[in-house]
Amino acid sequence: MVERELQSGLESRLENGLESGLESGLGLVVSLDRGFPLVRTSRGEERAQHSIDLVKNADIRACVGDEVELVEEPGQDTPFITSIRARTSTLVRRELVESIHEGAGKVNEQVLAANFDFVAIVQGLGKRTLDLNYLERQLVMAFESGAEVIIILTKADLARHLEEDHAAVKAVFPEGTVLCRALTDAHEDLAQCFYPDRLGVLFGRSGVGKSTLINLLLGEERLITARVRKKDHAGRHTTVARRLIDLPDGGAVIDTPGMRAIGVHGAELGLARTFPEIELYAHECYYRNCTHTHEPDCAVEAAVKAGSVVERRLASYLDLASEVFD
DSSP states (O other): OOOOOOOSSHHHHTSOOSOTTOSEEEEEEEEEETTEEEEEETTEEEEOEEOHHIIIIIOOOOOTTOEEEEEOOTTOSSOEEEEEOOOSOEEEEEEEEEOSSTTOEEEEEEEEEESOSEEEEEEEOTTSOOOHHHHHHHHHHHHHTTSEEEEEEEOGGGOSSHHHHHHHHHHHSTTSEEEEOOTTSOOHHHHHTTTTTOEEEEEOOTTSSHHHHHHHHHTSOOSOOOOOOTTTOOOOOOOOSEEEEEOTTSOEEEEOOOOSOOOOTTOHHHHHHHOHHHHHHHTTOSSTTOOSSSOTTOHHHHHHHHTSSOHHHHHHHHHHHHHHTO
């Protein structure tokens, strides 16, 4: 009997991954809790574990959105994930850590989601000051994923400076889609992003309203939500596991836990796309390896003095570049 391959597109990824009765086949990872994948197969959803050969030889783990090959071993209650299919997009958090060898470093990499069509960066306005530096860090990660990027500004009804905040976000994301909304607004504009049969990732800090947005898309209060702290308006974790959620009007969304710290090591493409004006002037610098801090004939610093590049943007770029190229 020949295995039935998963076809391209989200609709087929959400359908059965293998024919009933096969000892090996395909599945879609729909949730990840403490490293144990929940995989959708023709029998429904079931827990799986990584094979020793996969971990030993490839040193990779499946993440939500992955299409995986499964094998059932006699005497085992759960199938083994033996391989992970090539990913079309990945949202990756990287951290450079010190090595036991002097002067060397090791990059810890965590793949948060795979094979999605777009990343939705969720920023909460409310009473907190808009953090453009953190937003630019998110953009570097999102652009590096290889997927489409949009920004959702939530809690617009609570914003102290709504017009200024919206303009500031558009200034750092001029050609992208920015949705600005109260959490109680109608969700048609957001639902349109998932049509037809698109897979999106919601990416943002705790308390920005990701779970509330998903509940609006679902039309029911399925996900737990929590109020932010009054003293500093910081969010509380309500999502502890990454998971793929089917939407009633088509498409699906991957919910991710809120993250206050995100690393961007090695994200050269994401950095360039987040700061296109700096990349443009950097090509005119006298020195090819110009750091844009003290070198003579630096076109980027000259652009800052002329007002063509915002000084805050250069400072943010240099901060992120120190991680990207470390």
